[in-house]
Amino acid sequence: MNEKLYMVSLGPGDVELLTLKALNTFKECDAICIPTKSEDQSFDKSISYKIVSAALELLGIEKTIIPVYSPMRFIQQDWVNEAEIIVQSAQEYGTVCFVTLGDAAVYSSIYYLLDIIKKKNFELCNSCEVIAGVTSFSAASAEVKKALCLGDEELYIKPINPRFKVKRTEILMRPKIGMDTTSLGEGDFHTFENMYLEDAKITASKIKKVQKYMTLFLNFAKRD
Template sequence: MNGTLYGVGVGPGDPELLTLKAMRLIREADAIAVPAKEKEESVAYRIVRQAYPEIQEKNVLAIEMPMTKDKEKLAASHRLGAELLEKELSAGKNVVFLTLGDPTVYSTYLYIHRLVGADGFPTEIVSGIPSFCAVAARMNMGLVEKADLLHVIPSSYPVETALQLPGTRVLMKAGKKMGEVKTQLQKLSCEVSMIENCGMENEKIYTSVDEIPEDAGYYSLIIVKEPEGGRK
């Protein structure tokens, strides 16, 4: 009998935000998979290690997931990753693939999830705390109320049009495009806040667009809200 692949969300950074289900599956897993060249490079692995040091004793599969938009390179890496996982699954082992935040939100895990499932292996997604929910909670504010709309925007792509949408806008994965994103935000009369590395030791909080550094790290999330009283 084949094993099951579990895509497990570990939350945005604070190990105390790991769910009970995530912790149970990690403890019970025959093998752990992480999206990295080496396991220690994986932020998700380091988050779990704080809550469950015994993970260091488990068989950990490091699956390289290159940061590129090259479709051929991505397809090749996803297929290779799927094959590595399927070797374990074919041996009847259950594998937990750790992913930051929630596996359903811009997660590279999903590509491998679909490949493994299409090859006939059982798969399951286990939710984690989404980063934008954790950031709003850390800022002690709500995301949306009443009829407010919520837009989750991948800001590694052009954001100018998306920023014109009404309601609350969440900007994820700005990365190297933070300077461009900041320029667009400065054109708006909105309330802007950002957390870099939410829940981690090197967490930084910014409460206005002017405070946001253009060299902010990859794990930075921006929340853009309408000003009190709506748009002007």
């Protein structure tokens, strides 16, 4: 059986803030793994379950739902157990989704899980696709009609209760065409040019000179 894993961002809670890509992935998949904080594997308190149920209703389809006990204790063994369920589900059903609230890029467990899945089933991790979604703070900004950043302002995302030294990922936007990027400093850079357009290009480093206005840089936090 062909095994395939999608990590699907659910947005902040409103089914209408799910992406078309997320809906299409639900249509195509054989099973959906949904995290639950309840030890009895029920979905009584699960916001993710509510969103997925609403999406399946909207699509007029039913899918096998697999509960993934996720106590959110930041314990490695919990992630190992969760990863095991995902890997087994892919073996049993083929194409599976694992869902995460908001956008997967922001404080989601999916990258802890992928690190573990990589060791258990390299191909499943390697072929995995992450579906981007609407973050809670993008939605919050829209709710109150106030921009997160304007003109020369920065956007600052901060963990309120950090357990370790706080590290930083920088998102660098609105470059000048022709600019030399030396001033952006060094780090774990990726460059994204004309994403999703015909000439889209992703470079796993910092390009030396900006050629297009639609260029953004991610300088990822240094992780072990």
